Amino acid sequence: MPELPEVEVVRRGLVSWVRGRTITAVEVVDPRSVRRHALGPEDFAGNLEGARVLDVVRRGKFLWLPLADTPAAEPGARAAGGTIQPSVALMAHLGMSGQLLMQDSSVADEKHLKVRLLLSPADGMPEQLRFVDQRIFGGLFLTSLIPTADGAPGGLAETPLPLIAEEAAHIARDPLDPYFSFDEFYRRLRSRKTGLKRALLDQGLVSGIGNIYADEALWKARLHFARPTDTLRRAEAARVLDAAREVMTEALAAGGTSFDSLYVNVNGASGYFDRSLNAYGREGRECKRCAAAGLAGVMRRDQFMNRSSYSCPVCQPRPRNGRW
């Protein structure tokens, strides 16, 4: 399910519930959800028990919880001035269907409950953090925190540190990251020999954009998904990136309205889905921009990268004669 806005909704919700609390027990209900933890479920659980959650950090679709007091941490992790320098984090990726839910123990287990974390008591707060995942493409695992290459914060956080989860170090900053560099993005985009949508989905070039927001951004920027990246003018690249940023910011605002309930979920996307999508899932329906202009564009679906791409043939035309 989740792309960047959904994951950010989870991050914002989660941080208020878990920051400062200690993980007192861990139950791996389905070991497949921790398969990226190479040392196995017992090691995963053993290293989490007793750990204190310092923050919730996000880059792109990756979410991680820097930890203090975990056995996996290197000794001497306390820096001068008494500041805690975490060296280990609990990583979460939601995949296609993952959820992180805060639940009271009285709440029945979800059908697809995969991992349960018990947290130290806190006033008026649920005691369990549950990882629920139908398709099991997501998962939890422990990862090291390493310095960022540029010395800037590794991701969006309450207390940003120049550290990044090792398993997320290969992805680029996302468009909502204040340290995102458009110049660098544009330079790397131009140097590639590929199509624009493929580039937008490449988490190593720009992170956080998935199939939905790629289509929405391309529609908004009036660009075709197969546009060769090495022909893009600077203004066009800026247009599509700004569009992605706007669409994701709107989705974030919409998702944010639904998480004041007593748990964190990723279904914040649903409200945005039905009301605000202009391209994704609209095969055969009128192009909203064309309709507003009295034109007759009908949204089409193409198979691209083994998934669906939705676009308007009128305002996002393919080139003629190979010229863009």
Next chain:
DNA sequence: AACGCGACCTGCGAGC
């Protein structure tokens, strides 16, 4: 470097 594909999974709706 780029790409296509399979793998990893469950579940839903459409069509027969």
Next chain:
DNA sequence: TGCTCGCAGGTCGCGT
């Protein structure tokens, strides 16, 4: 009713 098919918002790793 039950079967198969296609589809689903992600990522990783392999072969070419």
